[in-house]
Amino acid sequence: MINSSASTNDVAVAIAGARAGADVVRTMYGRRLNRIDKGAGDFATAADVEAEKAILGVIRAARPDDAVLGEEGGQQGATDAERQWLVDPLCGTLNYAVGSMLVAVNVALREGAAAVADPFSGEVFFTDGETAWRRRDGTDDVSLAPTSATRLVDVNLDPPFPSAPGFRAVDLLAHPGFAENFRPRVVSTTLALAWVAAGKRAAYVTDGGDLSWSVHFAAGIALCRAAGCVVTGIDGAPVGGSGRGLVAAADEETHGLLMSMVRDRT
Template identity: 85%
Template sequence: MINSYASSDDAAIAIAGARAGADVVRKRYGQRLNRIDKGAGDFATAADVEAEKTILGVIRATRPDDAVLGEEGGQQGAVDAERQWLVDPLCGTLNYAVGNMLVAVNVALRDGAAAVADPFSGEVFFTDGESAWVRRDGADDELLTPSPDTRLVDVNLDPPFPSAPGFRAVDLLAHPEFVEVFRPRVVSTTLALAWVAAGKRAAYVTDGGDLSRSVHFAAGIALCRAAGCAVTGIDGAPIGEAGRGLVVAADDETHGLLMSMTRSRS
């Protein structure tokens, strides 16, 4: 059972769904998995599909009337439903397919509770929409506390690059001030967003359009907001329908430094 400080049934469902998906991902790891071509170099595996079905089973058993948008199965239920779950059953599929364990399972209720599970560390990062926590087997839940102390900044270098040439993440890495203050990391999964909320990363930067309702990013964004991180688009504006990309930082100072660098490159 979920503890009293995160007693929301929705948070419990997000945790259960993320854990169930993570169990599938962990069990299928290392197996020979056929790739399902999705075009433009993107693909899914049988593990993605099975994990998503398992997560949907958890949601359907407890919230049968809610809509779901899944990375693999698409929209189920009304597009304009008041309650919609956003599910990315295996974020980091390419990592997973080549035997790299840097992956995440993301489950989020739009504008509500969310959970991000790391299938291999056993950690589940979650929020009830107000506070953010991490759960580990056999240990009490811990409040997520962002910190810039690591100075590690994860940067998503995967295409597309809709803001180029005005903003290119690779240019940020070459900025003189960036290399003086930060150290880059590239994990190719939104697990890095949970790490910002947990104090394992100072910041995360990615290009893109509106990511607030993306199956890839919604759970991580919810975690970071609940943990008190600074969250904006790459132009410093609030993320949303008119937003561009994402800059999430452990504190305002780190966020300000990154924004000054992106603006100077623009």
């Protein structure tokens, strides 16, 4: 499956970290959890905090010299460390807080291994940066195979809207060509990117700035790239640097259709 010994070890750390976080998220699901206000309508819960602690425990034990950027704890470790892990312990906190199971746990090594765990299905989607796989306890690993056959496109409708008024993701749904070719879904979590890589979604679209090293998106982007998806910003530029937002599509045709609609709206 994955040949490099170093890559294999990093993948194992990513998977173990994502699973440790997922165990916490699953265990705390359904409890009354206090919200930790972050401002602008954003918040965390005790599950976010405890899941991140569990993930950090795995990374620190296996890679004590690596730095970590966590959504809740911020930057930890040496600022000049050669390697950095990006951790989103609970992507989809709003879903989780209202009892929805559409959430994910993300662990990614910059320019390396990454894993996205679904706490409730038991699935872990992972990559060494070159190939992408799905693991479920009791079954063999399956390579991810993106396809647009579902015609389902997840669109992130959450604020902020940095490209407005020129472009807002919600405007994409009003494009006549969208209804002719696709059906909208709204997940607003990295789980959607894992589903694009796995063939459960045709594409995912979100506005934003440079998302390449975002704790929310890095693992999902790594999965999609390794699976062979077409990944760009909403302006068609490569993700990172000058790229804005994200369009991750199963194939060139789907990506081209969506980009033509985005250009119509801008």
